[in-house]
Amino acid sequence: MKKEKLNIKAALTLATTALLGCHNLAQAEPTEKDSWEFDAAFLFYSEVDRVSAGEAIFNAKKTFEDEDVLNLKLTIDALTGASANGAVAQPTVQTFTRPSGNGQYQVEPGETPLDDTFHDTRVQLNGQWTQPVSSNLTASSGVHISKEYDYLSLGLNGNLAVDFDRKNSTFLLGFSYFQDTFTPEGGIPNPLISMLIGDRNAPTWDDDFAKTRLGSEDDKTTADILLGFTQVINRRMLMQFNYSYSTVDGYLNDPFKIVSIVDINGVTQDNIYESRPDSRVKQSLYAQSMYHFDNVVLDVSYRYMWDDWEIESHTIDSRFRIPMGDSLGKESYLQPHFRFYQQSAADFYRPFLLEENALPTFVSADYRIGEMAAFTVGLKYGMLVNDGNELAFRLEYYHQTPTDAGFEEPGVLNDVELYPTIDAVIVQVTYSF
Amino acid sequence: MKTKFKLTLLVPLIVSATGCASLGVEPWERDLLAKDEMSLNASPVDSALDDHIYFSKEASSGGKSFGGGGCGCN
Structure with missing residues (x-):
């Protein structure tokens, strides 16, 4: 065996x-310095009543004798289930048209409207080459390609790391550039135009549906700059500080998301396609600290992110690796994980629009850019098997709580849930050999 | 005199803030830092999977490394 x-x-x-x-x-x-290391991982992600996803990663890393490192990674994932379409729940049955225009779906009274045709498969390839240029300078560059049924992403990255003070300090300068093309089934919807709802078999349907479309595809570019500083504090402690600047241009809408327009009684009169600005500038500050106690290793990080959509977020992530000796398997360990996340809403986020008001230029009811808090709790358990290969299991629970950023709810909207919570379970198995 | 006074205040302040005097270790003191679990990205596969989840469910990405594009999930 x-x-x-x-x-x-x-x-x-x-x-x-x-x-x-x-x-x-x-x-x-x-030899140790001239061999391949492989990681194979499978992750299953499942939300209650919504999306389920399976994701497999196969990573191959080769360290050459001269310390050059080649890393190749293949990722395959499949997604299926239901996703919130952005419309508000109503006390009556609601009908929506599928993004493709081929068919409609109904949502029961009081239920959050979910489009249950969410389905996609993605294949991603990454290659990264890292090599020492001189004793204190390391260069790295990589390529990325990711293909979904309706999405193509191509990316490049490069970075330079300079070590000084006996390699206790390292400055890092990195950049990355992505070019993404979106070709959603049914085309790109025209922002702020009403979703066509009616008789799918009417002779004018196809023409009417086409009028709600702008074209078959659109694209966006993402350019990131990363400045990092790593410092060894002492024999037990290491810290990292990053600043990143990211600019995204192009098609930033989610073509599957709509916004409800309600009257003064909260009753939906219309559903329009969302409209986001065509650029976004994000910045973040990140600090991470690793601390080795006598046996236990603590990994804590904090990220503050802000952007020109007026979103601000705080993320605290912590892991606590506890060696268990050979009690739970050879050189086993347990690693509890806790993550907390909180974000404010984008300035154009609205859970719904009021009919009596003029249409804004930009609007989205996507809860993912609304006010929200979330936490993750998890546990990882790893051990050595088969001559030093590591087998690890991870189980996590992720809970999202979208919150009301102070939008007054008229009439019937008081009786329905506008900010439903989302619960997800994450299960992962990793084998490193 | 005043400038001198300011400088004497400033120098220890900078030294303590940057910790130039005491930060870092000698090469032979790296026994703990050299462990895999002490690397800043100890589980890159876990990080990649987590980044994908949070990128598609939240408005933030990146920070630790590039935020990037790469999927149509947001």
Whole structure:
């Protein structure tokens, strides 16, 4: 059995090396510094009554004798289920048209409108090459390609790290650039135009639906700059500080999201497609600290993010790695995880619009850019199996609480839930060999 | 005199703030820092999976590394 496991690694090493056309194929026994390391992980994410996703990652890392590092990563994920379309719940049955225009769906009284046709599969490839340029300078560059049924993303990144003071301090300068193309089924909806609802079989339907569309695709670009500083504090402690500046331009709407227009009694009169600005500038400050107690390792980080959509967010993330010796498996450990997140709403976020008011230029009812708090609690359990390969399990619970940022709810909207909470469970298995 | 006074105040302040005098370790004191679990991104696979989840469910991304694009989930 042990031999069989080792053979898998040997076979994979051979296959990957052959694929890359490396010359050291004949080398019989790879040394510690000239060998492949593989990680295989599968994650299952499931929200109560909403989206479920499965995601698999296969990562291959090779460290060469001269300390050059090649990292290749394949990610495959599949998503299915229901997602909030942005409309408000009503005391009556509501009918919506699917994003493709092919069919409609109904939502029961009092229920948050969810589009249950959410379905996508994604394949992503990443390659990263890192090499020391001199004794104190390390350069790294990478490529990214990700393809979904209706989405293509191409990316590049590069960074330079300079070490000084006996490698106790490191400055990092990085950039990344992404070019994304969105080709949603049914095309790009025209912002602020009413969703067409009616007789799908009417002879004029296709023409009328086409009038709600702008075209078949749109794109966006994302450019990020990252400045980082890492400092060894003492034998037990390490800190990192990052500043990042990110600018996104182009199509930033979610083509599947709508906004309800209600009358003074809170009754929906119309549903229009959302309209977001075509640019966004995000900035963030990030601090992380690693601390090694006698046995336990504490990892705590804080991120403050703000953008020109007036969203501000705070994230605290902490992990506590507790070695359990050989009590729960060879060199086992438990790692509790706690994460807290809080964000304010974008300035154009509205849970609904009032019919009596003029249409704003920008509006979105997507709860993900509304006021919200969220927390994650989790536990990871890892151990060594098969001659030092690590097997780890992770179980997490994620809870989102969208909150009212002070929007007055007219009439019937008082009787329905406008800010439903979301609960999700995350299960992950990782094998490193 | 006044400038001198300010400087004498400022120098220890800078030294203590940046900790130039005492920060860092000698190469032979890196036994704990060299452990895998002490690296700033100890579980890159977990981080990648988490980033994807939170990128698609929240308005923030990046910070630790690039926020990036990469999926149509937001």
